[in-house]
Amino acid sequence: MPVAPSREWVEELRGTLPELPNLRRARLQGEWGFTDLELQDVVNAGALELVVATVAAGASPQAARKWWTTELARRANETGVELAGLAITPAQVAELQALVDAGTVNDKLARQVIDGVLAGEGSPAAVVASRGLAVVSDAGALSAAVDAAIAANPDVAERIRAGKVQAAGALIGEVMKQMRGQADAGRVRELILAKLA
Secondary structure, eight states: OOOOOOHHHHHHHHHHSOOOHHHHHHHHHHHHTOOHHHHHHHHHTTOHHHHHHHHHTTOOHHHHHHIIIIIHHHHHHHHTOOGGGSSOOHHHHHHHHHHHHTTSSOHHHHHHHHHHHHTTOOSHHHHHHHHTOOOBOOHHHHHHHHHHHHHHOHHHHHHHHTTOGGGHHHHHHHHHHHTTTOBOHHHHHHHHHHHTO
């Protein structure tokens, strides 16, 4: 005897089927605004599910892709483990990006935060606190470092005074070196240009 399921039942069953992988990737690519190459990088790195979870935890798709397909993929390769086997969770990657977005750490300091998280020192915020990795934006501390950089590089200071503003990069680098990479580079630039105006 032939079976004739109702249209409702067929639709109900269709709703329980998982999304086909190629359709899911196309949907995510559209939602995230990734180019074909960016999505291919994520898939090739074995990071698709990690990026999905990181975005769900609050990071932007581009930031999630950046961390998983560059810094974390490099660390996984160095240690010979799968990307998902690293001792860092998507939620911790999202927390790390939130610290970057808030200006608490810059990308360079964020790599040191990753070191701490992978070493089992706790959450990204806990690593920033315990290692003292927060970006310094205090005008007093930055001003003293800027004054020292100007005094140590009078020829560069003279070029800036003469209108060659791009020369400020050398002084910014000097201040960053003095402050172990923890200075707010934007604020340092403002101070340099204000002092040499």
